[in-house]
Amino acid sequence: MSAAESIPTSTNWRRRRRVRATLGGVAALITLVAAGAATLGLGGRGGDEPQSTRTGPAAAAPVSRQTLVKTVTVAGELGYGPAVPLASTATGTVTWLPQVGAEVRRGGALLRADEKPIVLLYGLLPMYRPLTEGTTGSDVRQFERNLTALGYRGITVDEKFSAATTLAVKRWQKDLALPVTGVVERERVIYAPKAVRIARQLVRLGASAAGDLLTYTGSTRMVLVSAGAGEVGWAVKGTKVTVALPTGGSVAGTVSVVGAPAAGGSVGDGQQPADPERPGTGSATVEVTIAIADQKALGALGATPVDVRYVAKERRAVLTVPVDALLALAEGGYGVEVTGPAGARIVAVQAGMFADGRVEVSGEGLAEGMTVGVPQ
Structure with a gap:
């Protein structure tokens, strides 16, 4: 082939460009026809398989009838409650004190003065006088009730310190290694409503046995919640709550006491600012x-x-x-897309309470068991 033959003339080049253009147009036309045929189900690749037609939402969920509960979490503190000072009227010197954290029950020693025990008994009335045969009053009943609970029999629990009570007291004194007199000294007993837990020692061994020697709390753990007056409407005696523990578990609780409103302070008075993430x-x-x-x-x-949830x-x-x-309707309000064998339709609804990812709805024609569309 000559050099002249290897270089196309301008006429030949134009002809080849038109051919290429024509072939490109044919290919494009074939592609369009094939696509149209596939769309119309007239053949082409994949024409033997039915084409999926979307007749409803991507996913569906049932309309359920249930109880919706909205909970609020407030901050609390687990502990044994406020500490109370223990006042002794005993004479002499402190020779023994219980350890911090120790639990003292009815009949146990709260301390020793001159090596003699001062005993815890249960009751609300303080020991304000010595008790001896012939004494009458509600403090006698309280003391006799404790003797009976400790296992000393043969007495009648009433308001009279009888001869039988004297005999029981002598047995009690002997068991405590006290002088057996049958007379209950005022300093020998301290009353508390129930078992106590020692919170703090206020004196050392060798101190005077008269005065505030210890502080104590109850022995039962509880939760204290400090709340503003505007957010405490939930706190009614007997209200059930759930206490979430730092260990990851939870335990049931019941409101037992609601304190009287107290004047709140400001941050400048040492009060902490409210945490918006933890009401309370x-x-x-x-x-x-x-x-x-x-x-x-x-x-x-x-x-x-x-954390306390109510x-x-x-x-x-x-x-x-x-x-x-829920769908936001163009004309306002909400609707849901109800799905079924006949297809999908929009039903206008009224939205009520929201809780746990669900919402209360009501609307004409809406019933339990229907399915509604939700996005995937």
Whole structure:
């Protein structure tokens, strides 16, 4: 081939460009025809398989009838409650004190003065006088009730210190290695409502036995919640709550005491600012005590922060759908896309309470068991 033949003339080059253009147009046309045929189901690749047609939403969820519960979490403190000073009227010198954290029950020694025990008994009336045969009063009944609980029999629990009571007291004194006189000295007994836990030693051995020697709390753990007056409406005696523990578990609780409102302070007065993530923090005006019946469920936990959940609102046996199923309608309000064998339709609904990812709904034609569309 000559050099002239290897170089196309301008005429030949134009002809080849038109051919290429024509072939490109044919290819494009073939592609369009094939696509159209596939769309119309007239053949082409994949024409033997039916084409999926979307007749409803990507996913569906049932319309359920259930109880919706909205809970609120407030900050609390697990512990043994406020410490109370223990005042002794004994003479002499302190020769023994219980360890901090020790639990003292009815009949146990709270301390020793001159090596003689000062005993804890249960009651609300303080020991304000010595008790001897012939004494009458409610303090006698309280003391006799304790003797009976400790196992000393043969006495009648009433308001009269009888000869039988004297005999029981002598047996009690002998068991405590005290002088057997039959007379209960005023300094020998300290009353508390129930078992106590020693919180702090206020004196050392060798100190005078008269005065405030210890502080104590109850022996049962409880939760204290400090709340502002505006957020304490939930706290009614007997209200059930759930206490979330730092160990990851939870335990049931019951509101047992609601304190009287107290004047709140400011941050400048030493009060902490409120934490918006944990209602119940900040300036406290009301103290709520929550009793924990299952003390074993608390394990070895001592004083520690906890979260307290209470039911703020409840709607029983209402129709609900997932929150994601709600549609904002162009004309205003909400709707849901009800799906079924006949296809999908939009039903206008009224939205009520929201809780746990679901919403209360009501609307004409809406019933339990229907399915509604939700996005995937």
